[in-house]
Amino acid sequence: xxxxxxxxxxxxxxxxxxxxxxxxxxxxRTGVLPTQGRPVERPAAAAHLTDQQVEELGDELDAxxxxxLAQRGAQDAAYVRRMIKICRALEVGGRATLLFxxxxxxxxxxxxxxxxxxxxxxxxxxxxxxxxxxDWMRDPDIHSTTYEWDFVAPARxxxxxxxxxxxxxxxxxGKDRDVGYNILRVSEDQPWKLRDLGNPFVNLLLAPxxxxxxxxxxxxxxxxxxxxxxxxxxxxxLNAFKKKAxxxxxxxxxxxxxxxxxxxxxxxxxxIGTLSANAIRNVWAHSVIFCGHFPxxxxxxxxxxxxxxxxxxxxxxxxxxxxxxxGSRIFxxxxxxxxxxxxxxxxxxxxxxxxxxxxxKVRALCDKYGLNYNTGPLPKQLASTWKKxxxxxxxxxxxxxxxxxxxxA
Amino acid sequence: xxxxxxxxxxTLSCMGVKSAALRAMSVFTTPIPPEEYLRLVxxxxxxxxxxxxxxxxxxxxxxxxxxxxxxxxxWQPHQAGQWARxxxxxxxxxxxRSYSLSAPAGADPxxxxxxxxxxxxYLVRNTKVGDIVFLAPPQGDFVLPAGPRxxxxxxxxxxxxxxxxxxxxxxxxxxxxxxxxxxxxRDRTASLxxxxxxxxxxxxxxxxxxxxxTTDEGRISFADSGDLDRLCPDWRSRKAYxxxxxEMLDAAHALWERTGLPDTLTVERFNTALAPEVPGGxxxxxxxxxxxxxxxxxxxxxxxxxxxxGVIMPSGCRMGICRTCLTPLLSGRIRDLRTGETHxxxxxxxxxxxxxxxxxxxxxx
Ligand SMILES: Cc1cc2nc3c(=O)[nH]c(=O)nc-3n(C[C@H](O)[C@H](O)[C@H](O)COP(=O)(O)OP(=O)(O)OC[C@H]3O[C@@H](n4cnc5c(N)ncnc54)[C@H](O)[C@@H]3O)c2cc1C
Ligand code: FES
Numbered sequence: 001x002x003x004x005x006x007x008x009x010x011x012x013x014x015x016x017x018x019x020x021x022x023x024x025x026x027x028x029r030t031g032v033l034p035t036q037g038r039p040v041e042r043p044a045a046a047a048h049l050t051d052q053q054v055e056e057l058g059d060e061l062d063a064x065x066x067x068x069l070a071q072r073g074a075q076d077a078a079y080v081r082r083m084i085k086i087c088r089a090l091e092v093g094g095r096a097t098l099l100f101x102x103x104x105x106x107x108x109x110x111x112x113x114x115x116x117x118x119x120x121x122x123x124x125x126x127x128x129x130x131x132x133x134x135d136w137m138r139d140p141d142i143h144s145t146t147y148e149w150d151f152v153a154p155a156r157x158x159x160x161x162x163x164x165x166x167x168x169x170x171x172x173x174g175k176d177r178d179v180g181y182n183i184l185r186v187s188e189d190q191p192w193k194l195r196d197l198g199n200p201f202v203n204l205l206l207a208p209x210x211x212x213x214x215x216x217x218x219x220x221x222x223x224x225x226x227x228x229x230x231x232x233x234x235x236x237x238l239n240a241f242k243k244k245a246x247x248x249x250x251x252x253x254x255x256x257x258x259x260x261x262x263x264x265x266x267x268x269x270x271x272i273g274t275l276s277a278n279a280i281r282n283v284w285a286h287s288v289i290f291c292g293h294f295p296x297x298x299x300x301x302x303x304x305x306x307x308x309x310x311x312x313x314x315x316x317x318x319x320x321x322x323x324x325x326x327g328s329r330i331f332x333x334x335x336x337x338x339x340x341x342x343x344x345x346x347x348x349x350x351x352x353x354x355x356x357x358x359x360x361k362v363r364a365l366c367d368k369y370g371l372n373y374n375t376g377p378l379p380k381q382l383a384s385t386w387k388k389x390x391x392x393x394x395x396x397x398x399x400x401x402x403x404x405x406x407x408x409a
Numbered sequence: 410x411x412x413x414x415x416x417x418x419x420t421l422s423c424m425g426v427k428s429a430a431l432r433a434m435s436v437f438t439t440p441i442p443p444e445e446y447l448r449l450v451x452x453x454x455x456x457x458x459x460x461x462x463x464x465x466x467x468x469x470x471x472x473x474x475x476x477x478x479x480x481x482x483x484w485q486p487h488q489a490g491q492w493a494r495x496x497x498x499x500x501x502x503x504x505x506r507s508y509s510l511s512a513p514a515g516a517d518p519x520x521x522x523x524x525x526x527x528x529x530x531y532l533v534r535n536t537k538v539g540d541i542v543f544l545a546p547p548q549g550d551f552v553l554p555a556g557p558r559x560x561x562x563x564x565x566x567x568x569x570x571x572x573x574x575x576x577x578x579x580x581x582x583x584x585x586x587x588x589x590x591x592x593x594x595r596d597r598t599a600s601l602x603x604x605x606x607x608x609x610x611x612x613x614x615x616x617x618x619x620x621x622x623t624t625d626e627g628r629i630s631f632a633d634s635g636d637l638d639r640l641c642p643d644w645r646s647r648k649a650y651x652x653x654x655x656e657m658l659d660a661a662h663a664l665w666e667r668t669g670l671p672d673t674l675t676v677e678r679f680n681t682a683l684a685p686e687v688p689g690g691x692x693x694x695x696x697x698x699x700x701x702x703x704x705x706x707x708x709x710x711x712x713x714x715x716x717x718x719g720v721i722m723p724s725g726c727r728m729g730i731c732r733t734c735l736t737p738l739l740s741g742r743i744r745d746l747r748t749g750e751t752h753x754x755x756x757x758x759x760x761x762x763x764x765x766x767x768x769x770x771x772x773x774x
Contacts, residue, residue: 029728030710030727031728031746032747032763066748069748084445088441088445089449138502138503138757139458140458144735145735149440150441160725163725163726163731163733164726247436256437
């Protein structure tokens with residue numbers, strides 16, 4: 001199913017040296033990508049397409065986007081407002097219930113409501129608002145320049161690493177820092193290092209602490225050490241993080257338990273409740289997000305493949321590099337519609353409620369042009385992701401395999 | 410402590426308690442402002458955006474209506490003659506327009522809107538009691554003089570709205586009021602506030618009313634002082650206010666200049682300069698903060714033009730994905746290079762990396 005493995009096999013065996021940190025993405029291309037032309041190298045999974053076909057594919061995807069833009073209106077606005085209302089009610093209800101969590105049903109209900117509230121706030125609302133999906137409404141409360149989420153990583157820093165770097169350079173090894181977040185090996189194309197032996201353990205630890213992992217990742221420590229990020233910029237980001245972290249910890253782990261203790265002697269339970277709600281959200285977000293680009297079959301790309309990239313090639317990279325999750329409407333909402341990762345990557349600023357109707361059209365185009373549309377239910381995709389992360393703890397070829405390959409040659 | 414018993418300090422201390430309560434609540438709601446949760450029960454609660462709830466909608470003429478609203482707590486009371494920006498959502502998109510407040514000073518704000526275009530027609534036809542409108546604080550210098558003076562009001566069409574607020578404020582409350590109102594409208598049915606004005610004039614000798622129906626009598630000429638001399642012989646000794654179509658404002662202004670009395674005339678303009686669409690696009694871009702200007706064609710992204718001129722501009726993906734480049738459009742018209750659509754809303758945040766000039770453009774960077 002995956003062609004990534006063959007690709008790496010053809011390349012010289014990666015050396016044991018630690019690669020230099022990835023420099024910040026910088027390029028002079030500005031504006032709309034050209035519709036005609038071809039990149040230096042087209043990914044193997046799209047190599048069967050002619051330049052003409054790639055151009056047509058680009059036009060067809062543009063047309064899908066234009067169709068949604070033409071219809072976007074009051075109904076979409078009502079959708080996001082409804083989501084926000086539900087989310088705020090769950091949050092405030094969950095917290096209020098936790099104040100009386102000495103009683104077991106209150107503990108279970110409060111924790112559950114708060115966890116779901118946080119998931120909605122971070123995923124269906126926060127992630128998508130911060131993408132600017134709702135900027136067209138011109139509502140300052142639902143805008144990419146003002147929204148702040150109930151997540152320890154400050155929104156502005158995340159927008160830089162996510163919207164700017166990850167979405168532009170999706171799955172390009174050496175450019176997209178989300179490929180393993182600097183701490184994991186998720187692609188055969190990443191050279192193996194000794195520390196990768198810890199791959200599964202690092203991932204196991206990252207899942208419940210996801211918000212802290214992302215906050216640290218957004219600070220780009222390695223960029224400062226390598227001289228790509230100025231000390232001042234780092235300091236500014238670090239201060240923003242400290243401020244956010246203090247208020248988040250104060251809210252969830254001090255103020256609420258304290259109030260619970262005073263009101264009904266529920267201090268300890270309330271603390272367990274907020275810790276659990278955050279952990280549930282963390283594990284859920286981690287699982288969904290890792291299924292977006294890391295299951296088997298999601299492609300990675302080289303810098304040659306984006307050199308001279310056309311609009312159609314850009315779309316192809318987004319589609320081949322992303323993977324969807326299948327499920328019910330509620331499931332899609334709970335994943336922040338990141339279950340429609342392919343559609344989200346093709347159209348990052350279309351309102352998330354529209355991905356569900358766009359998905360069959362994108363899938364039909366993939367079929368038409370012979371491109372893999374990677375999708376499956378969560379358990380399957382998650383298992384595939386974990387298997388890969390375990391497999392990649394070891395080098396692509398173990399010493400004895402290399403010996404065997406040489407012998408057959 | 411004793412002062413607390415008197416009006417003002419009580420409200421002050423209420424405000425103090427309220428803001429302290431909000432601050433305490435924000436410990437539990439951070440990073441989301443407590444108002445976002447309060448809004449579940451109070452639709453006017455908002456930390457970023459002043460809101461008002463519509464309390465009445467009164468048709469005035471076949472094409473206009475007065476909309477009264479109760480504003481949220483951060484509203485500052487208006488002075489008679491001032492205007493406010495009003496925001497409504499049409500097809501999910503917030504649209505802002507300016508409207509003079511026609512209610513007297515001290516009363517709940519009201520706007521009287523005449524349906525001539527997209528937003529005004531929506532307001533007149535679709536507004537219902539209970540709707541939420543968005544508001545900006547009242548502003549403007551078209552206000553009554555500080556001391557008592559004889560006044561002349563020259564209005565036409567919907568230009569009467571700010572003057573109506575002045576008359577409602579002044580005439581019933583001041584015995585020494587001396588106001589002449591000369592109001593032009595097409596005919597009786599198109600004329601705003603006719604009944605109320607006639608009642609006021611009958612009741613208060615301080616208001617002298619002249620209605621000019623232009624379909625029958627033609628427009629007032631400001632080419633010379635003839636018309637005015639007839640309608641209000643002592644016009645030169647009055648402080649004058651004029652509000653109406655641009656031609657009328659310009660002509661009145663010129664007459665007062667010629668007469669050597671420019672300081673006694675106060676003008677209110679409803680029309681803002683429109684940004685015309687330039688075929689083929691391109692134009693001059695002015696980067697206000699950096700004080701730089703460049704001439705560009707209709708396909709060069711504003712981001713590129715700015716950088717080449719040495720303007721420090723925010724950017725990220727440079728291809729319309731990340732929105733790092735959002736910059737306020739101060740005035741002018743831009744074209745989205747992906748969709749070909751043009752935008753000209755003042756203050757709108759635009760993506761400079763995929764927008765080009767479609768005429769002269771002023772950017773806030
Ligand atoms: C300080 C100030 C106070 C104002 N007070 C009032 C008020 O009290 N009552 C009121 O009804 N309006 C008032 N206006 C005008 C109002 O802000 C809008 O411009 C008006 O309602 C038209 O908006 P629209 O969206 O309906 O029209 P648009 O869809 O924006 O425009 C439609 C068409 O109407 C034309 N047009 C726009 N404005 C005018 C105009 N004033 N006269 C003639 N043609 C025009 C445009 O050229 C355009 O072709 C005021 C404006 C200002 C700046
Ligand atoms: S720089 Fe990313 S949207 Fe303009």
